[in-house]
Amino acid sequence: MTDRSIHPNTRILLDAWRRMQADPRGHADGGPDTRDHAALIDRIFLIEQRRDQSWLVRTSGAKLNALIGRDLVNQNYLDLWTGPDRGMMSAFLEAIRFDGAPGVVRGRGETLNGECVELEISLMPLSPEPGRSPRLRMLGLYQTLGGAPMLASHPVFRHRISMLVPPDTRRVGPQLRLVAVH
Numbered sequence: 001m002t003d004r005s006i007h008p009n010t011r012i013l014l015d016a017w018r019r020m021q022a023d024p025r026g027h028a029d030g031g032p033d034t035r036d037h038a039a040l041i042d043r044i045f046l047i048e049q050r051r052d053q054s055w056l057v058r059t060s061g062a063k064l065n066a067l068i069g070r071d072l073v074n075q076n077y078l079d080l081w082t083g084p085d086r087g088m089m090s091a092f093l094e095a096i097r098f099d100g101a102p103g104v105v106r107g108r109g110e111t112l113n114g115e116c117v118e119l120e121i122s123l124m125p126l127s128p129e130p131g132r133s134p135r136l137r138m139l140g141l142y143q144t145l146g147g148a149p150m151l152a153s154h155p156v157f158r159h160r161i162s163m164l165v166p167p168d169t170r171r172v173g174p175q176l177r178l179v180a181v182h
Helices: 008-022 034-041 062-068 083-099
Strands: 044-049 055-060 103-110 116-126 137-144 158-165
Touching: 008 034, 008 116, 008 137, 062 137, 083 103, 083 116, 083 137, 083 158
Parallel strands: none
Antiparallel strands: 044 055, 044 137, 103 116, 103 158, 116 137
């Protein structure tokens, strides 16, 4: 997925994650301000892997809770997914954990009355805090891609995966250029 095909809120959060990885201390001074991105903040969530391999939701934004129809805090993030989608999401989280880089999920949210909304969920691994036990945590953004008004305030009941964009772990190294002179 090219950067042009992702939602602008997703791009903002991915750019902030990259800056935090490059310069964790300098990001606080030059990073985005939450007041500038209120629509983004209400859709953010934080998950933490537990010993039983579940992913506990530690925080979730008000807009996200409204779309799902309940407060997600202290719920297992994997419970949003059923059947093969749950297995794919679990493996996807493991890939993000293993590679230490963000991934993006494209999918669909469905209500009980059959209405649908297209979704984009980005997940970014967070570095452990110095001096604390290493816990695997991920920052997430639950972004609707239009169609949310068609839900008519009915909560998203079922999630389906359409596409997984795994972490891009390519390293940019020295590049060689061949020049031929006749």
